[in-house]
Amino acid sequence: MARLDPAVYAALDDRLAGVDAALRARYPGETPGRQPVHTVYVPADRITADLVPTWGAAALAALDAHPPAPYPAELDRRVRAKLAREPVEDLRIDVEDGYGVRDDATEDADLRAAARALTEARAAGVGPPRVGVRIKCLEAATRRRAVRSLDLFLDACAGPPDGFVATLPKVSHPAQVAAMVDVCARLEQAYGLVDGVLRFEIQIETPAAVLAGDGTATVARLIGESAGRCAGLHFGTYDYGTACGVAADYLSMDHPSSDHAKAVMQVAAAGTGVPVSDGSTNILPVGDTATVRSAWQRHAELVRRSLERGFYQGWDLHPHQLPTRFATTYAFYRAGRTQTVRRLDAYLARRSGGILDEPATARALARFLLRGLDCGAVDPADAGFDRTVLTTLAAHLPTASGEEPTDHAR
Numbered sequence: 001m002a003r004l005d006p007a008v009y010a011a012l013d014d015r016l017a018g019v020d021a022a023l024r025a026r027y028p029g030e031t032p033g034r035q036p037v038h039t040v041y042v043p044a045d046r047i048t049a050d051l052v053p054t055w056g057a058a059a060l061a062a063l064d065a066h067p068p069a070p071y072p073a074e075l076d077r078r079v080r081a082k083l084a085r086e087p088v089e090d091l092r093i094d095v096e097d098g099y100g101v102r103d104d105a106t107e108d109a110d111l112r113a114a115a116r117a118l119t120e121a122r123a124a125g126v127g128p129p130r131v132g133v134r135i136k137c138l139e140a141a142t143r144r145r146a147v148r149s150l151d152l153f154l155d156a157c158a159g160p161p162d163g164f165v166a167t168l169p170k171v172s173h174p175a176q177v178a179a180m181v182d183v184c185a186r187l188e189q190a191y192g193l194v195d196g197v198l199r200f201e202i203q204i205e206t207p208a209a210v211l212a213g214d215g216t217a218t219v220a221r222l223i224g225e226s227a228g229r230c231a232g233l234h235f236g237t238y239d240y241g242t243a244c245g246v247a248a249d250y251l252s253m254d255h256p257s258s259d260h261a262k263a264v265m266q267v268a269a270a271g272t273g274v275p276v277s278d279g280s281t282n283i284l285p286v287g288d289t290a291t292v293r294s295a296w297q298r299h300a301e302l303v304r305r306s307l308e309r310g311f312y313q314g315w316d317l318h319p320h321q322l323p324t325r326f327a328t329t330y331a332f333y334r335a336g337r338t339q340t341v342r343r344l345d346a347y348l349a350r351r352s353g354g355i356l357d358e359p360a361t362a363r364a365l366a367r368f369l370l371r372g373l374d375c376g377a378v379d380p381a382d383a384g385f386d387r388t389v390l391t392t393l394a395a396h397l398p399t400a401s402g403e404e405p406t407d408h409a410r
Contacts, residue, residue, distance in 0.1 A: 026224070027271035029395060030367070034374040035275050036089035036130060037329050038316045039234070043099040044107070044133075047114035049121045052128055056087030058319035066289045070296040071327035075334075079327045082376060087322050090313075091128040093118075095149050096136050096169050097239075098317075104145070111149055115156030122161065130163035132201070137170035138179055147183055151190075159191055165231045166200040170239065172208040174218065177225040184229055199229045201277075205236025207243050210261045220268040230274050233265050234315070237279030253279050253302050253314075266310060278306040280315035285324075296324045303328040312371060333372030340365050341384030344393070366393035 042051065060083050063069055069076055093114045095107055102110070111133075121127035135149045136142035150166055168180050184198040202222050204210060212218045223230055240261055241251040252258065262278065269276050281302055285295035299321055306314055307329065316325055344365045347357045357365070370390050372378035383390065 028273050029271060031273040031275065032391070032395070035312055035371070037312065037375050038314055038325050039090040039092050039277060040088045040128075040316050041092045041094045041098050041134065041280075044093050044095045044110040044114045045099065047093055047117050049117045049124065050126065051117070052086075052088045052091070052121065052126050055319040055322065056083045056085075059083045059087060059322040062285065062292065062320045063323055066285075066292045069327075070293060070300060070324055071331065075327050075330055078330055078376070079323060082326050083322060086129070087319070088128045090130040090132075092132050092134050092167055093153070094134045096134045096167075098134075104148075107145070107149060108152055111153050112156045115153055118161060119157060130165070131161055132165040132167055134167035134169060134203075138168065138176045139170065150183070151187060154187060154191060159193065160198060164198075166198070167203060167234065168200050169203040169236070170206055171202050171204070171222060172206040172218075174221040174225040177202060177222050177230075178227075181225070181227045181229055196228065199231040200226075201232040201234050202226070202230055203234045203236050204261060204265055205239035205243075207240070207261075210264050217264055217268055219265055223268060223272055223274055232275045232277055232313075233269055234277045235262055235265065235279040238282065240279075253281060254305060262309075262311065275313065276311060277313040277315070278311040280317050282317065284318045285320035286318065292320065295320075300324040300328045304332060307332045329375055330377040333368070333375065333377035336368060337372060337378055337382060337384075340368050344369070345384065362393055363395075366390045370394055 040055070048054070060080060063080070069079070071079065093111075095111065099107075099110075118127060118131060133150060133153050136146040138146055146168075154160060166180075166184075168176070171177060180200055184200065185195070187193070188195060188198055202209075204219060209218050209222065212221075219233065223233075235253075235258070237253050237258060238251050241255055241257055242248075244257045246255055246257055258279070262276070265276050281299055283295050283298050285292040285299065303314060303325055306312075314325070316322060343355055343357055344362060346355075347362045347365070366385075366389075369378065369383050369385065370387070373380065373383055373387065373390075380387070
């Protein structure tokens, strides 16, 4: 017989109510919906209305020019279909490092032209699903230019396009994020937009963004200062490695300094609903066949490495990187599909099947299948479960009865 007075339970609830609320606000769980497998960065002066199909055609031409394909033959139909249908999932119009320093009039004109091209592309049905602008940073030398560029782009588009996000580079202090929140709020007022509709990614490419001078993890504070507007954390491979003193020949996504920064990013973002993206490789698949194939192999290795470490998005800088981006992503999910379905089936049937999975693992298994479905690696008929079941498991939401779902809807 329990001996504690019921008042003890009530007092415990009262004592921890504030903590409960704070944890719910800070860690709402993964944001539902599709995370793009990549972000393509293109300088503003190279944005054209046919950019997306042009990149897809260039990727297909590279496959034809440098056979055999750098992936298993069974993936060829799926990869080629993706390159023809949707070669760019997330486009970033770049007026930062990839664009360089131009005079104000030139940058103004390039941004307006890019906005017109994007509008034309979407009207023609060939625009990317998601788009954004990487502005310059909010340090003193480029602060005004950064805000002006964002303002001009929104004006040229008559407001933010669907799926729009700004990218704030070289963040090194939480106050810069707080300032960006204020900029977004003022732009919403100026354009008559709904409060909170403007969101931004934070690029982690300075050591100060990872570890503050007092030894605290800055990146966690950056998310906290974003007031719910942070749409993602993107790792900047080359700026970060250079700032850490890594020699140019060794700058890479798999350098230990990069791995440390990304591990801190991953932990800081876990449970917050803020997705994390790996960076890029500047080893491009261009030139003769031997050079192209060597670069494809390196790119595939890095993409696979990122996926295995829980980074489901990265940067692509050239159309010839698209075949290995999609092929490696598809291979990752397809290779794990059968075992994932078997384990999730055993979990729901309360069978061990040789692996004793628990609710946290079931969430991971369901999220794996959902990501495979979202990116096109897995067809609905092969997912083993109805999407509603997977979504419920991924969010660890109880059914109306309070029990875990058991209807597999195969």
